[in-house]
Amino acid sequence: GQNIDQPTEMTATEGAIVQINCTYQTSGFNGLFWYQQHAGEAPTFLSYNVLDGLEEKGRFSSFLSRSKGYSYLLLKELQMKDSASYLCAVRVRIMAGTASKLTFGTGTRLQVTL
């Protein structure tokens, strides 16, 4: 199975930068996703990494190291609306070339304060 770990809660100040880490252990790795979820709402896609390195997308960046089983999501210029849960999800192959499964971590609840 997959084991995905991320901090339960984090707090940061408006305008600051925050880094949310995610570590995973899995076989058949085929990509890592970050989703944002506001309370009671649907998760929305933020970023995707399948190769090592940094992917930048506006205020959000995501990094992946496959050898270390490690990823982080970097949020810059924090805004109050960024208060949400951030879910790390790992995709693994189930059958070679035909199917995959996405497993989510329990999420990191980020509180942005003034």
Add this chain to the structure above:
Amino acid sequence: DSGVTQTPKHLITATGQRVTLRCSPRSGDLSVYWYQQSLDQGLQFLIQYYNGEERAKGNILERFSAQQFPDLHSELNLSSLELGDSALYFCASSVGRGQGYSANTGELFFGEGSRLTVL
């Protein structure tokens, strides 16, 4: 709006009852996924269908079943309900080309969820 439609949005029922949750995927998406999210819990993968066939199974209870119909909508049936089944049930769809594995990022698009309360 993700394009994924789930009904009902809210459902309150009693223990022992049976309910059916419905999901219409985004136009053109062949894969449908069901997830359960209990209070303060992560998204737990239940089951995936691709073009009408079961493709992957997670920790889905035997009391639960699902299917995907020829028009690609899916239903999740929950029976003999228990208090612990109270949760948000999300349906998601993804771009499915060929064999259900997308050559793109393959991100999932989630519906708004069905909130089930079992009393």
